[in-house]
Amino acid sequence: MAFYSPKEVAKLTVEGGVKKANQGTTELLISSFLAGAFIAMAAEASTMVGHDVAKYLGYGITKFLIGSVFSLGLLLVVICGASLFTGNNLIIMAYLSGRTTLKKMFRNWGWVFLGNFIGSIFVAYVMYKTNLWQANHYLVGASALKIANAKVNLTITEAFFRGIMCNWLVCLAVWAMTSARDIIGKVAVCYFIIMAFVASGFEHVIANMYYIPIGLFLKDHFQVVQAAGLENALSSLTWTSMVVKNFIPVLLGNIVGGAFFVGTLYWAIYLRESPVQVEETGLDINS
Template sequence: MSSQMVTIEQATWAWIDAAGKKHSAPLGKRFVKAIMAGFLLSMGGMLTQILSSDPWLATNAPGLLKIIQGCAFPVGLVMIVLLQAELVTSEMAIFIISTMKRRVPYWAFLYGWAITFVGNLVGSLLYASVLVHFSGIYTPDMATGAAHGAESKMSVNFLKIFLRGIGCNVLVCIAVFQASLAKDVISKIVAAWFPIATFVSAGFDHVVANMFIIPEGLLTGKVTMFGTGEYIWKSVIASFLGNTVGAAFLVVPLVYLYGGDEFDPARTVDGNSSVEGTIHNVQLQPSTVDRSKVWSSQDVEKQISHQSS
């Protein structure tokens, strides 16, 4: 019976190789995927604002309200994962890990993040303005809840938003990485759902989620605590920097633990050499076939069976 998930080594190397593919992809396709991601993630943000309109929960059970919002928000991230749209926060992880392994030029992350960031912003603002604000789907209580939510996020200083950004993207990148381990749709959904629910329930800051939540709060006309400039300084810049550090907190250990060349699935093994490798503590004997031979999952399974017998 085949495994229902790939190994951590395989998933790590898939991330390492992903940035090169993204870097060489047409700019138009990357930009459209980024717009899609901003649009889809905003659906989760909309649900959290709708839930915040209940005054009883907000007053008497704020912790329960946060958990309910956390359980609702991941719908957007799940759609992004399954439709393979592009979030700048997950691209942070992919380009950091690929740059560490020299799969892309050092400047590639600036180019890639710029495309995805702008696309995410366009998608988020389109959803906030066209589908939520101008469509009039929010009741007065929902609009008030959206305004209060935006003011709550902006009521803290730059450092706190930066630190919340770190906590956020550690969990977001874990969600996306765990989803990449799974082979079936249900497992991908479950693997992604819980880390996202945790970051939302905790109140961490995600730069793309804030692209919807804060502008939508401003569009209600009920926000008086801050303006666009303060939003850019604190919510965009602070959370972006924090999200970048959070991505590094995950991928740097991944490279150290599972990104060694002995795990590289694309590594060419010389049939005349004595090159060996290990995967999950299973010793891989040198290949005796041609130079193009690389170790596949079937090779590993054969080695496991042979060494267990």
């Protein structure tokens, strides 16, 4: 077949999870730094492309275009090779199969989360220093500021459930990309699934490590605030609210969406009744 069957994908995901759980700390930090940077690049590009589309093509088409551009992020992670926290939620399949330990899984998640944050905020700072946010009479920066402010003003419940839906789709994208045997197949399945998550308005904790810090860097620039129409409306946009009101509930939602609705449920379907020792295939699943 031109693709791996779901059961074969389950076995490959277990194998990939074992490899990831056993990675050294230095390798984890470097590869996760890159993944955070790749997701941030996609977030930046989607902001640039979508910042003024709505007044010409409407809200729905704007979301579609933003989602289309953002799919670049996971493509870079998987095809170029990097470690993304949300995709690594699928390591739970290796744990449930008895191929790794809970300690190793949480160790991987911890280091990768840290590396993703460093990579994301690094790109946010670099983009801030480029002054490209001044483009189109500060409207690019205004769009970035609006996005950041909206994210820290979600309720805890909204952030949590949007986080679930996000990583349910992201891990399905990783799953589908693993099934594809060639680059074109991986690009095709990644595009449609990631576009759907972004266009829907779901919350991805790693992407938010770019979206919110860039807003925090811009909130003291009067021209940007004025262009965004947010004078006296940015009191919630702080580093503390970024963590408490967004990162924590979105992180928990992402774990539920990826580790349970994809990892655990597919393990239950394909591996629970007849656990197998996955043979080495030479396939490296970087996601």
